[in-house]
Amino acid sequence: MDVYHIWFNLKDGVGDTEFADAAHAYLGHLKEAGTVAGYRVTRRKLGLGHPNLPEWHVTLDFENMSQIDQAFSRVSSRADPVESFHHAVNSKVRDVFFALYRDFPDPGRVRGEEKF
Numbered sequence: 001m002d003v004y005h006i007w008f009n010l011k012d013g014v015g016d017t018e019f020a021d022a023a024h025a026y027l028g029h030l031k032e033a034g035t036v037a038g039y040r041v042t043r044r045k046l047g048l049g050h051p052n053l054p055e056w057h058v059t060l061d062f063e064n065m066s067q068i069d070q071a072f073s074r075v076s077s078r079a080d081p082v083e084s085f086h087h088a089v090n091s092k093v094r095d096v097f098f099a100l101y102r103d104f105p106d107p108g109r110v111r112g113e114e115k116f
Contacts, residue, residue, distance in 0.1 A: 001037070001103045002061075002063075002064065002067075002068060002100060003060070003062075003103075004059065004060040004062065005059055005099040006057070006058040006097075006098050007054045007098075008056050008095055008096040008097075009055050009056065009094055009095045010055070010093060010094070011091075011093065014092045014093075016043070019056075019089070020041055022088040022092065023041045025088070026089045027039040027041070030060075030082075034067075034070075035074050036062065036067070037061040037063050037067065039058065039059060039060050039061065040058065040059045041056075041058050042056070054095050054096075056093070
């Protein structure tokens with residue numbers, strides 16, 4: 001599984017449930033289309049977290065890099081309905097940064113070939 005991480009804060013004046021509703025509509029649309037295997041929308045709790053990390057964190061689960069490419073192609077088309085969903089989320093966030101991680105060891109890893 002490949003996991004795409006997105007950290008961000010909400011723009012001033014954006015309501016938390018307003019954002020969450022938009023995020024679930026957008027990511028649910030991608031999941032229904034089969035371009036995302038799963039997702040989570042999370043928010044820092046009790047103020048716990050590294051001071052450099054924004055308050056919000058979304059993860060997108062992908063079966064493989066091909067599925068990631070399908071999702072990015074769908075979103076980058078800028079065609080509705082996905083563009084409207086994307087704008088409804090993207091217009092509400094700031095301080096965004098991304099990372100891509102994978103389960104390890106992943107199924108393609110050949111054992112016994114470790115190099116130090």
